[in-house]
Amino acid sequence: MVIFVDVRGFTKWSEANEVFINLDSFIGGYLKILHKHFPAERYSVKPLGDGALLLSQLPPNQTQREVTQLLARVLNTIAKVERDFQRHCAEFGKSIGHDAQLNLGWGIVRGKVLRTGDDWAGHNLNKCSRLCGEARPFGIVIDRDDFPQLPRDSGKFVRQVRRLRGIGDVAVWVTPEIASQFVPRERLRETPEVHIAGMCFAEDSERRLRLLLARRSADRQLFPGKIEGCGGQLRHSETFGEGVQRHFQFELGMDVEVLTDLHCFYEIREPDAPVIPGIRFLCRPVGDNKPDSTNHSQIWWASEDEFRNIPAQEFVGELKREIIDLLQQYRAR
Structure with a gap:
């Protein structure tokens, strides 16, 4: 032990x-x-x-x-x-x-x-x-392969798979305060791994749109310096909308309304790795929380014209095309 x-x-x-x-x-x-x-x-x-x-x-x-x-x-x-x-x-x-x-x-x-x-x-x-x-900010992490069953009176633990440097993926039990922390995808694996993401937009009285864009930090292992929205892995027994809201809260510190009828599918493909399916939604901000993140080098509200003038290769994957398609769906409602 x-x-x-x-x-x-x-x-x-x-x-x-x-x-x-x-x-x-x-x-x-x-x-x-x-x-x-x-x-x-x-x-x-x-x-x-x-x-x-x-x-x-x-x-x-x-x-x-x-x-x-x-x-x-x-x-x-x-x-x-x-x-x-x-x-x-x-x-x-x-x-x-x-x-x-x-x-x-x-x-x-x-x-x-x-x-x-x-x-x-x-x-x-x-x-x-x-x-x-x-185990941050505090709490307990237990190797799930060593202890596959929890005692009945152990309280709430969450199943996760953490990627540990020099070791690889380890199945674990974690206490809720650990599970609620934002962890970059490079270090966290859900089983099965399904992704959800949101693109947040705001609209004025003349239907002019602004989009919330976030540029990933240059030291991120995956897609360094690329522009994205917000998202990550879906948890066990969590709806798509709940997952998107959770990621916005913990990654950007803001609340959003998820327009679940406006979505598209995407895939994450990496060499020598399984294909990860995902679903992306349009979202609207709730309240006046100012977005902030330690995992991004830049977060800003871009006008639609500014967004469309940014080269597609600056975005993660096919994100720019997907956003344009979603905005067309929104305007056609």
Whole structure:
């Protein structure tokens, strides 16, 4: 059993003078909590700055029921650690006069590791560390191949497939606060993978249109620097409209009305990769939320004339042609 835990928000918080001079006290209390709930007779605890590696030797040939029961115990222990950690943060913040609004991120796998002197090594350590890194802004990520069934009282977890650097696609369970975060398609896989997208437009009293265009950052692995609308993968048990609204909310920070009767189909084709089907909708903004995104270098409202003057090759795929077709459908209604 391999568990990684890390304090979220620690780096920036620890830069404050009041915090920095008292870090030993904070870390000491944090490690005391881990040792209390992950006792030495069952776990090896290795401190890693503001994180820790927790290892436990398991009996061989466990049944599926025993594996699920093990996960239930671990999740129950994590809940106790979380409660004590929040109490520790509150008490520490009061003692130094500086808020300690911190949380924990967890990664959990089950598999073999190698003992090398006083340390450990192996693929499972690397994978667990990467899963812990995916637990943002906080929460739990569990390797779903290692724990295919969740305990009945485990609460809400979401099935996902995360693409981990140097490892590949890993099926996982994630807590809702992790699932709700925007993750670029390069690092997230839904099963089966179906895409949805929206092109947002606004119309004035004279029926003049403006379109919301977003230019992908130059460091994006897929389609760097290309212009797109907004979209991504459809989740399990989610309607097309709900998926489009979710992506606009989490990627651009805005609410939209999805015109589900105005749509077209598209495909994402990449070398040596499966074809991914998608459906694109026209959308209208709701409210006056200003779009913003850390994954785009430019977001702007373009007049229809400006849009039509942009070369088609600057857009992702056949997006420009698809938008023109959708606008024709809209005007013909």
